[in-house]
Amino acid sequence: METELKEILNDLKSLQNSFSDPSLHSQFDKIRCRIESLVSLAKSGPMHRSKVKDMSAEVVDSNPYSRLMALQRMGIVENYERIRQFSVAVVGIGGVGSVAAEMLTRCGIGRLLLYDYDKVELANMNRLFFRPEQVGMTKTEAAVQTLSDINPDVVFESYTMNITTIQGFETFMSSLQNKSFNPNKEGSGVDLVLSCVDNYEARMVVNQACNELNQTWMESGVSENAVSGHIQLLVPGETACFACAPPLVVASGVDERTLKREGVCAASLPTTMGVVAGLLVQNTLKYLLKFGQVTSYLGYNALKDYFPTMEMKPNPQCSNSACLKRQEEFILAKPARDAAARTKIEAEALSSTESPVHADNEWNISVVDDSEFGVTNTGSSDVLPEGLAHELPSADGYENLPASEETSNPLDDLDDLRKQLETLNAEKS
Amino acid sequence: MEGWDPTTKSTLTQIPLLTTKAGPRDGAAWTQRLKEEYKALIAYTSMNKSNDNDWFRISAANPEGTRWTGKCWYVHNLLKYEFDLQFDIPVTYPATAPELELPQLDGKTHKMYRGGKICLTVHFKPLWAKNCPRFGIAHALCLGLAPWLAAEIPILVDSGMIKHKDDAASSSEV
Ligand SMILES: [Zn+2]
Numbered sequence: 001m002e003t004e005l006k007e008i009l010n011d012l013k014s015l016q017n018s019f020s021d022p023s024l025h026s027q028f029d030k031i032r033c034r035i036e037s038l039v040s041l042a043k044s045g046p047m048h049r050s051k052v053k054d055m056s057a058e059v060v061d062s063n064p065y066s067r068l069m070a071l072q073r074m075g076i077v078e079n080y081e082r083i084r085q086f087s088v089a090v091v092g093i094g095g096v097g098s099v100a101a102e103m104l105t106r107c108g109i110g111r112l113l114l115y116d117y118d119k120v121e122l123a124n125m126n127r128l129f130f131r132p133e134q135v136g137m138t139k140t141e142a143a144v145q146t147l148s149d150i151n152p153d154v155v156f157e158s159y160t161m162n163i164t165t166i167q168g169f170e171t172f173m174s175s176l177q178n179k180s181f182n183p184n185k186e187g188s189g190v191d192l193v194l195s196c197v198d199n200y201e202a203r204m205v206v207n208q209a210c211n212e213l214n215q216t217w218m219e220s221g222v223s224e225n226a227v228s229g230h231i232q233l234l235v236p237g238e239t240a241c242f243a244c245a246p247p248l249v250v251a252s253g254v255d256e257r258t259l260k261r262e263g264v265c266a267a268s269l270p271t272t273m274g275v276v277a278g279l280l281v282q283n284t285l286k287y288l289l290k291f292g293q294v295t296s297y298l299g300y301n302a303l304k305d306y307f308p309t310m311e312m313k314p315n316p317q318c319s320n321s322a323c324l325k326r327q328e329e330f331i332l333a334k335p336a337r338d339a340a341a342r343t344k345i346e347a348e349a350l351s352s353t354e355s356p357v358h359a360d361n362e363w364n365i366s367v368v369d370d371s372e373f374g375v376t377n378t379g380s381s382d383v384l385p386e387g388l389a390h391e392l393p394s395a396d397g398y399e400n401l402p403a404s405e406e407t408s409n410p411l412d413d414l415d416d417l418r419k420q421l422e423t424l425n426a427e428k429s
Numbered sequence: 430m431e432g433w434d435p436t437t438k439s440t441l442t443q444i445p446l447l448t449t450k451a452g453p454r455d456g457a458a459w460t461q462r463l464k465e466e467y468k469a470l471i472a473y474t475s476m477n478k479s480n481d482n483d484w485f486r487i488s489a490a491n492p493e494g495t496r497w498t499g500k501c502w503y504v505h506n507l508l509k510y511e512f513d514l515q516f517d518i519p520v521t522y523p524a525t526a527p528e529l530e531l532p533q534l535d536g537k538t539h540k541m542y543r544g545g546k547i548c549l550t551v552h553f554k555p556l557w558a559k560n561c562p563r564f565g566i567a568h569a570l571c572l573g574l575a576p577w578l579a580a581e582i583p584i585l586v587d588s589g590m591i592k593h594k595d596d597a598a599s600s601s602e603v
Contacts, residue, residue, distance in 0.1 A: 117544075118543055118544075119543075121543070162517075164520060164521070164525075164528075165495075165519070165520070166453050166454070166493075166518075166520060169520040199542075200525060200554065201519055201525040201526075201528060204519075204524055204525050205519065205521055208520060243524065246558065265540060265541070265542060265548040319450075319524065319561075320524075392555050392558040392559075393555050393558055394558075394559075395524075395558060395559060395560070395562075407445045407446065407448065407464075407465035407469055409464075412464045413464075414463060414467070417464055417467035417468060417471065418467060418488075418489065420467070421467055421471050421474065421488060422488060424474045424475060424478070425487075425488060425499075427478070
């Protein structure tokens, strides 16, 4: 486009020269000015940066990682460049997931796996990240378009599907297990799963997959009234899983009875979602790059600017069998964990003569004591810190419905029952 | 059972309860659960018919019984409005309820998530969670879809968002 405009400029010049009438000159000049401004517009068009082989700490305007590598120089992070080895799966590319994905992309994460089955709608424009011209595209497709422009060094994988269906779940599981990006990695193919979905059903599915794969993950959520949110770390066997107790939510302080729900399912604010995405990725960076304290639960009450935290032990009566298996493994691994903790304390005692003891970075190595398995999450709300509440009741206390009859009889024949229903269905109402 | 109208409440208590806690990935246990689902659906459908309140048809769309399709209808001002009904049994079933979809109404009401999934009341999920694994598909229809249709269809019709299929002609089906 730029070259073509320049050719037009040349043509215009020769045309102008062929006219001797000076009264026409000002008109020619006007046209020339307009073309010149188009030339400069064409020059400033989209710029695409090329891939970078190594993260450089050099402080120059052209280095996309200079400010991140400065974290290493300042001693906050020991080895920032490790971030390029990590794979993070972001489940749900909505108001929280898309922003979290952008943050990780800008931080230079190695690989991002993106899951969503939804399309971009105009109704999403009150949130960050997606742009009006992307309306109609799948969220995964639109996200990869924007993110690979921002940082072409990141490897993107997108999965446009619903993980709660049987087929979607199988694809989800196998995508998490694929190790081709980092074949030497222990465990699954990803370092962390971030759940950024907006419903209980999908969270339970992420929980199921992570319990089965022994995969550490983080949960995030924003309330339907848009004024509270939370993030939570889940380590199978070690912390409470999502099914161990009814989900914890931050009480917004708004009386449920005065909350008007007529005509809407949910409200949303870019601010609350942005804050929660920021908290989630901050915790992710701390977990992956091993700095600071990784939080196990952090709530956000936007109306009162209150941030409750808490820790939750797994429930030995959890209804999820994969969770129970992980709990058993965690208990069996206790001696090895204790030995590792002892070695670490000794090593620190040795090095402490040279440097002051810094805060314990390892969130997961607790001081060895008998209380390790003492506090368990029973799901009762009296142990919750102020400002937190359970979203759903536990399944153990059935509401006593006077049952007419129960349906269980192993002698029933499935085909027979199916035919019975079909016969009923075929009858005229 | 706070927050439910007396009809829903009494209907619900007459639907047989399920006992097997199994989802579609649980092999033989799922087959057992599926039998219980059928028994509850048969009982609920027969009950509706005998009470002159027949309002849905549902059948498994695959042999595994993980996808269900059918119809549901609602009579408003003596006219019958009928809609396709579909849903998948989630992998985490019965800990989580199936998300009922009315694809023809997608985008026509705010009381719906994208894809035509109906937006359930604040009372549904707590009751489902409390009664896991005793509630099944029939209970989800009774507690979720029936109240939703009763609340939303009159609004959709009166606001002109949905029209009767043979607007003027007398409906012989009803
Ligand atoms: Zn658990």
